Amino acid sequence: MNTEAIKELVYKMADDLLILGHRNSEWTGFGPLLEEDIAFSSMAQDKVGQSWQMYKILHELGDSEPDTVAFMRNANQFHNAQFVELPNGEYDFSLIRHFLFDSAALLRYQMLTESSYTPLANLTKKIKGEAKYHSMHAKIWMKQLGSATEESIQRLQNALDEAMPYALGLFEPSPYEAHLIKDKIFAGEEALQILWQKEVESIIEETQLILPDWNSLIPALGGRNGQHTEHLQPLLDEMSEVFKVDPSADW
Amino acid sequence: MYGGGNVFERMKATALVDEDPRKLAEFEARIERGEKIEPKDWMPQLYRKQLIRMIEQHAHSEIIGALPEGTWITRAPGFKRKLALMAKVQDEVGHAQLLYAAAETLGKSREKMIDDLITGKSKYSNIFNYPAFTWADSCFISWLVDAGAIVNQLANAKGSYGPYCRALERICAEESFHLKYGHHCVIHMATGSKKQREMMQAAINRWWPPMMHFFGPSDTISVHSEILMKWKVKMASNDACRQQFLDMYVPKIWELGLTIPDKNLQKNNETGQWEYTEPDWDEFKRVINGDGPCNKERLAVRRTAEERGRWVREALLAPKTKYITPLA
Numbered sequence: 001m002n003t004e005a006i007k008e009l010v011y012k013m014a015d016d017l018l019i020l021g022h023r024n025s026e027w028t029g030f031g032p033l034l035e036e037d038i039a040f041s042s043m044a045q046d047k048v049g050q051s052w053q054m055y056k057i058l059h060e061l062g063d064s065e066p067d068t069v070a071f072m073r074n075a076n077q078f079h080n081a082q083f084v085e086l087p088n089g090e091y092d093f094s095l096i097r098h099f100l101f102d103s104a105a106l107l108r109y110q111m112l113t114e115s116s117y118t119p120l121a122n123l124t125k126k127i128k129g130e131a132k133y134h135s136m137h138a139k140i141w142m143k144q145l146g147s148a149t150e151e152s153i154q155r156l157q158n159a160l161d162e163a164m165p166y167a168l169g170l171f172e173p174s175p176y177e178a179h180l181i182k183d184k185i186f187a188g189e190e191a192l193q194i195l196w197q198k199e200v201e202s203i204i205e206e207t208q209l210i211l212p213d214w215n216s217l218i219p220a221l222g223g224r225n226g227q228h229t230e231h232l233q234p235l236l237d238e239m240s241e242v243f244k245v246d247p248s249a250d251w
Numbered sequence: 252m253y254g255g256g257n258v259f260e261r262m263k264a265t266a267l268v269d270e271d272p273r274k275l276a277e278f279e280a281r282i283e284r285g286e287k288i289e290p291k292d293w294m295p296q297l298y299r300k301q302l303i304r305m306i307e308q309h310a311h312s313e314i315i316g317a318l319p320e321g322t323w324i325t326r327a328p329g330f331k332r333k334l335a336l337m338a339k340v341q342d343e344v345g346h347a348q349l350l351y352a353a354a355e356t357l358g359k360s361r362e363k364m365i366d367d368l369i370t371g372k373s374k375y376s377n378i379f380n381y382p383a384f385t386w387a388d389s390c391f392i393s394w395l396v397d398a399g400a401i402v403n404q405l406a407n408a409k410g411s412y413g414p415y416c417r418a419l420e421r422i423c424a425e426e427s428f429h430l431k432y433g434h435h436c437v438i439h440m441a442t443g444s445k446k447q448r449e450m451m452q453a454a455i456n457r458w459w460p461p462m463m464h465f466f467g468p469s470d471t472i473s474v475h476s477e478i479l480m481k482w483k484v485k486m487a488s489n490d491a492c493r494q495q496f497l498d499m500y501v502p503k504i505w506e507l508g509l510t511i512p513d514k515n516l517q518k519n520n521e522t523g524q525w526e527y528t529e530p531d532w533d534e535f536k537r538v539i540n541g542d543g544p545c546n547k548e549r550l551a552v553r554r555t556a557e558e559r560g561r562w563v564r565e566a567l568l569a570p571k572t573k574y575i576t577p578l579a
Contacts, residue, residue, distance in 0.1 A: 025324050028340050029317040029552070032560025034348045037317075041341035045334055052330045067329045091563055148566035155562065235325075242386040243328040249444050251328040251386075251436075 002183060003061055005176035006117055008079070009186055010061075012224050013108070014054035015080035016170070018070055019232070020101060021047030022239060023088055032091050039137055043098070046130040053127070057119050071243040075233040076226040083166035083220070085232040092155035093163065095145065099138035099203070100167040104196045106131040111192060116184040139203055146207025153208050160204075164212050168219035171196075266297045282483055287413035290356035301484050302412055303357045304373070310350035311368045311375035315549050317343045319383040320392050328386065335432050339393060342425045349421065353414040369554040377535060378461045380543030387440055387447075387454035394433025395458070395500060399465045401426050402496050403487075411483035434503075441507035448508075455504065456512045463530040464538075466493040472532065497525040 031037035055066035
């Protein structure tokens with residue numbers, strides 16, 4: 001078993017979930033309706049909880065405690081895609097990101113239930129149930145707002161155009177792709193991206209939105225290697241503000 | 252979370268002259284027998300009006316109350332606290348949802364209530380006009396403000412209006428978890444490092460005066476509320492709730508080695524009552540009327556959220572919106 005390859009895979013998944021979960025939680029108290037405050041908080045709790053479980057796997061592979069790993073690293077040590085660290089913006093951008101990210105996450109978990117690395121197979125069997133609801137929630141809202149008023153359609157279209165290059169950054173290939181595929185740990189980013197594009201196309205078709213030409217898009221890469229936008233470090237500073245008052249304290 | 256500092260409308264002596272005396276007598280007899288009044292039952296206008304006002308203030312307090320604690324979700328130290336605080340504040344927003352629904356049964360829409368909140372026409376619990384400066388402040392709120400809310404809400408859950416009572420029962424069940432979470436946080440702070448203990452003590456010093464205000468003005472100076480007590484709209488006096496809170500929580504605070512910034516605070520063993528320095532009710536009035544440290548900020552946040560979300564709500568109302576049946 002190639003431990004480095006597994007770690008790389010689990011780190012990027014865990015970091016995506018922690019950072020997007022954190023962003024989702026920022027909607028608490030600010031949603032366009034109370035029901036959406038509540039929904040985004042539920043998804044935030046699921047995502048942060050899922051990331052915690054993944055950091056526990058990493059801990060078992062020899063890395064530090066989950067709290068230390070999550071709260072003490074700097075931006076250049078994070079492996080999340082840049083997509084998840086972008087600010088929430090308005091509800092249109094948050095919804096589009098939620099749709100694009102969660103469609104990919106659900107497919108990824110479904111693929112990983114077959115993983116030869118048992119801890120990951122077991123975990124994804126459990127969390128794909130949660131991810132299914134996240135994806136369903138996004139699709140319902142996409143279909144509703146994507147064919148409602150001129151304003152809602154235009155807003156979602158703008159957000160979709162802005163988000164898409166970043167969403168492609170989710171599939172940035174790992175240096176270990178060949179190992180992961182050969183050892184049947186994960187079927188690979190490319191296979192995942194093909195499934196995801198089909199899924200995205202099928203939902204967008206049910207709205208009045210127009211999908212940008214896949215070939216015209218330049219993916220925002222680098223996140224998996226610790227290259228981030230200016231938005232990640234302030235998020236991490238805020239997240240660790242209390243923890244760093246005394247990292248050895250029991251809070 | 253909600254305190255007993257309800258702002259009831261001052262009632263006119265003539266408030267009941269237009270009501271049918273026979274119906275009024277039957278209504279009062281039902282309440283006397285302990286029956287619940289349901290949305291379609293006959294009720295005096297004054298009862299409806301005061302209940303809307305009370306439930307609405309309670310609902311507003313839940314969403315405004317989510318703000319001071321909400322700012323600590325993104326800073327909560329460690330996974331356990333981060334997850335728990337998210338769930339806790341989410342509960343508060345859920346309480347608002349339940350309570351707006353309960354108030355809607357009396358004929359005022361959620362939209363109208365939220366409008367009245369952001370224009371400053373209706374009130375919310377005064378305590379949320381104070382800032383949560385540190386993590387310890389959020390611990391204080393989760394434990395003691397929620398504890399105060401439970402004292403008040405358990406009393407109100409025995410009131411006469413069915414939908415409100417049922418909402419309160421569910422709310423109290425959740426609040427009791429908040430209380431355990433908050434207590435757990437405060438215990439860790441109070442028994443932690445020197446820095447943590449100092450943070451916790453400073454939070455108690457800051458929050459004690461608003462906590463004493465939380466239950467509302469002393470019965471000797473508050474608006475006459477006999478008829479509201481008779482109709483079981485108001486279930487316990489402000490002073491009774493404050494006494495119950497002090498009795499339950501002062502010993503627990505002292506037990507943790509923390510002090511309370513009131514040198515006159517002590518239990519009189521002869522009367523069984525707590526004695527304390529009378530809170531500054533002029534400050535209470537000043538803050539509730541808009542001049543507190545955070546009133547403007549709290550309402551501005553709510554107003555911004557409403558404005559930014561308007562296009563979403565309009566889109567949902569658009570006739571051509573595809574209604575998607577949820578799959579589960």
